[in-house]
Amino acid sequence: MTLLTALSGQPASLTHSAQGRHQQVYQQLHGETQDATELAREYLHDQLALVEATDCDLPEAPEQLLAWVEQRCAEVAQAYADYLEQRRQGGPRRYFQNKAHALYFLQCVAPTKQVDGAWLYGLLRYWQDQRFDGLLTTYLEELGDGEAAQNHVVIYRKLLSEHDADSEAGLEDDHYLQGALQLALGVCADEFLPEVIGFNLGYEQLPLHLLITAYELSELGIDPYYFTLHVTIDNASSGHACKAAQSVLNLLPLGEGRADFYRRVAAGYRLNDLGAGATSVIKQFNLQDQVVAMLERKRAFGQHMHSDYCRFEGQTVNQWLAKPGQIGAFLKALEDKGWIQHNQDPANSRFWQLIEGAGAAMFGVFSGYEKQLIHDWIAGEWVASERVPPVRPGRGSRFAREQHRPADPDTQALAESLCNLPDVQQLNALIPWLSARRHCTPAGLYATRRFIQLRARLR
Template identity: 60%
Template sequence: MTALTRLDSQPAHEHAISIAGSMKQTYEQLLLSDDPEHQRALAQAFLQVQLQLAADLPEEMPRELSALQDWVELHCADVARQYADYLQQRKDGGARQYFSSKAHALFFLQAVAPTKLVDGAWLYGLLRHWRDPRFEGLICTYLEELGDGNPAQNHVVIYRKLLAEHGLQDTGVIADEHYLQGAIQLALGECGEGFVPEVIGYNLGYEQLPLHLLISAYELSELDIDPYYFTLHVTIDNASTGHAHKAVQAVLELLPLEGDREDFLRRVALGYRLNDLGQGSGAIIESFDLDAELLNMLERKRPFGQHMHSDYCRFEGQTVNQWLSAPEQLPGFLDALQNKGWIKRHQDPQVSRFWQLIDGDGAAMFGVFSPYEKQLLHDWIAGDWTPECSGAAVRAGKSAVTQAPVPVNDPDVQSLQDSLEGLEAAEQMQALITWLSARRHSHPAGLTATRRFIELKSSLR
């Protein structure tokens, strides 16, 4: 079966929709389903649709193999020049170009979370080729995405911790379209055996150093948000010896010697273009609207708070419960809070009575809003006001990601160890691969399995 062969006579887009539903549902089924046959069928149908869409996009990758490495290096040099220009603009007093506020940055981190939380997943299906030296670079790339079994370097562990630090675990607020790239990565990893050229092409595109990675890291640091996830990718994706270089080598090493080379390269180029589907990082950053995001957040909170307030306080003749009784009243409620002086826009939020109710251990509404929700309120109240020193007014405690000891009697670790008992080394490799999936590798048993996989892989060469 070729990559674009239909699963049945049903059109691919109808088949994909009938198997899953929304993009989020597709993503979750590809990540969490316990039915391998369903996952495989969904992944193939979904990829067929996405590859058809990608075929209509402009082709950027050169077909001439001798030009591939130079093309990657030129791209890297161009990004470096653009970043140098950015740094000079900032040195000359220019404002941040990406994030207007800390809330803006947190909005971005949450929106791209579905992709970041399956980082590297497109390569998972290639692990079965661990004996084939042609796949060495791709498998090495995947294992490095997994931190080689060290949680301090595992990309998903790092990003999950970043989300937790800033109260960004509510997946219900993420737009459905933001699950697209993560779903593509999961689908490629699930049925990589039949889509090897597309996986190679996607990997080539994804591992190119983008300008947004450099600027995001710089501005996140300014906003007191740990940029380590992003700076890690800046170093690991380099075109000299890193993932970008390995991506080029994979194209050259896996190109057929006697087979249809033209078709192989066509499919590689098609896989490359999968990276361009959906809303990219730049578009997500530009889509942020503080006023709209604040109102959306308040509407999500409104059903839980509309009956929780006493009638003691009234604003323009209405109780808080009355103001919260319908979503269309929220803008008026914010205006009423300002008219009564409880919110003082474009000033230090600390002087607003409403902020004092929600911030601090002794605040009457302590814990009602998550760190991200508080940041939205803080930045909306602050408006044009700028603190004397940089840094966030709403801070979340930081702690380093360390290689924590495996929990004693962890049931998954025990299950892993039991499954390896009595198996030959090569048989263990096959058993370990299951634990290196996008769903499992960042958990204690997955981290343990990753380290064992690397150990055995080295000894079995």
């Protein structure tokens, strides 16, 4: 066999390092375990303690929030205009060195994006209270109002799938922190209501990195629709940013507890600063390191799978793969023997020919993302003569082929269970299906649409 031939299709559990606390909390809360509430409560207390003494840029008086949101939006708009002018004058991309860098970013933020809106889940029980209307509208819009083409989690999962970049291999514990926080807030919404409202206020502000990310993904041939969708719905005039500020005002106590409530809102707002943010994830990327780390993860499965036909620096492939920490030297040996030609079309490299193309000996060994890493690492400063055409944001057209799917048993069972229930009982029975784990399933999408219908009827 040739290099790493048997490494595809390995169980995910074998490719991960030991789980850290954030990942464990994330998976247990997302899996809706029985002790979820106690776990979420303890986790939130710990994370709030970390931000207790940190700075906060919220205005001192809550009455200033709407003006504060407008000012922040204006500053972001100006900063983005400056970025566009730099690009028009020939400036380089600010974020992504190449397509592999962009896919790395999409993978690292996936744990957060795949629980989009989860911090608001626990507020669904307040569907009769008009003070929560802005927050519930925000959550239901994160769920696409029950339409797959607009459901944020469905969109993001399809984005990863389109580029074969949906593996969790290589993710660090810190990449799960924000998602774990959002799930925990959703589970403990009653006890941490001010913190939920404050977190929502911070999360729904339009950040500069969202605009730049969408622009540069398009340049690299990656559909930016997930990000452009958030640009439009997080606007300061009528979107989620405005609703977030107004919700703080709607829910502030009128009496003695007002100051303490707003203090807790600020604490929830500061939770947004924890974990690996978008720009820090982008800065962490090193192409050489990522190639070595990816091959190291595969090394253990390929160390006994090769013949002794080829030798590099006197060692067989199996010998190079036998011990951890040798991948960097092995790649250098491949380069020295001419199997890798840097700063050229990767098609000129024998190593790449084993990976990609008709009859490639290692076809299927590497995922789309892993191949992109290797491709961009070999290509280096080489630039293809054909420019990748920018991708315009999709509008759900790629979901059209899903309209004629076989009946889903969960959806059928849910619909049947609702048949003889009064409207209020139906609505309450639907709420569990709007959780982070379920809302993106066929039954969850149906439940979201039905929830919206019943809520409108009962208001």
